[in-house]
Amino acid sequence: MCGRYATTVDPALLAVELDAIDETSGPGGAREPAENYNVAPTDPVLAVVSRHSHEHPDDTPTRRIRRMRWGLIPPWTKAAAPSSSGEASGNVSRPAKGAPLFNARADTAATKPAFRTALKTKRALVPMDGWYEWLTEPAAKGKAVKVPYFMTPTDGSRMYAAGLWSVWRDRDADGxxxxxxxxxxxxSVGALQSIHDRMPLILTPDRWQSWLDPDADAPDDLLDPIDEAVAAGIEIRRVSDEVNSVRNDGPELIAPVGAPGSAVGEQITLL
Incomplete structure (x- = not known):
């Protein structure tokens, strides 16, 4: 499972690194902050896609950096009913509430109505510095507590999780x-299994081209669990319970902390 993660890369820098087009600017060139150490479902996030040009659909697909809502909204989702004042919230059309589809199982996505079309034609990469999981551990007086851990590359590099994306439009509005x-x-693979039985599907650079290709199905092996060699480069780091609140943000959330009563930060490296 992946219900919270951290990302700090600027989309302009990401576009240079991936030889992509940065399409994240808002009206008037406005940009949202690049850093978010506590990304939660429904937040706007960066996604890398490969698409043909609208003007030249026969050209080679180009990588593009786009900002998307985290939590897939299938295109057939109905629009939300107008508010009591007769207007949509903020005068902007929005989809009706549904299941929070922020994760999809790689092994069943091809059979699920919400994901199977996206798996064929709309695949993405989601850049992240690492992701969080909570492990239930015993505490004083017999009360169990949920302790947050941060999984991140030991070399400080960035990871790219496999994603699926969608385009939603209100058919009765022009928004x-x-x-x-x-x-x-x-x-999960290796020691990551001690934290949670599921993990993001991390794709290495040699797999990006096949995964993003909008003109071909993704090879089945791209949906397999990650290689143990990749898992060996991921550190499991205990972090502050400040991350428990989505209101908190900042680099201190991913800093290693010690167990209660310990003076040394606790971390586990996959071997």
Whole structure:
């Protein structure tokens, strides 16, 4: 499972690194902050896609950096009913509430109505510095507590999780489309299993081209659990319970902390 993660890369820098087009600017060139150490479902997130040009649909697809809502909204989702004042919230069309599709199982996405079309034609990469999970551990006086851990590359590099994306439009309004994305999860590998039985499906650079290709189905092996060699480069780090609240943000959330009564930060490296 992946219900919270951290990302700090600027989309302009990401576009340079991936030889992509940065399409994240809002009206008037406005940009949202690049850093978010406590990304939660429904937050706007960065996603890398590969698409043909509208003007030249026969050209080679180009990588593009887009900002999307985390939590996939299938295109057939109905629009929300107008508010009691007769207007949509903020005068903007919005989809009706449904299941929070921020994760999709890699092994069943091809059979699920909400994901199977996206798996064929709309695949993405979601950049992240690492992701959080909570492990229930015993505490004083017999009360169990949920302790947060942060999984991140030991070398400080960035990871890219496999994602599926969608375009939602209100058929009865002329507002802009809403882009949304979900992160695929797979069976955990190695010591990661001690934290949770599921983890994001991390794709290495040699797999990006096949995964993003909008003109071909993704090879089945791209949906397999990650290789143990990849897992060996992921550190499991105990972090502050300040991350428990989505209101908190900042680099202190991913800093290692010690167990109660310990003076040394606790971390586990997969071997």
């Amino acid at each position: 802009p489309p809403l882009l949304s994305v979900t992160i695929l999860t797979t069976d």
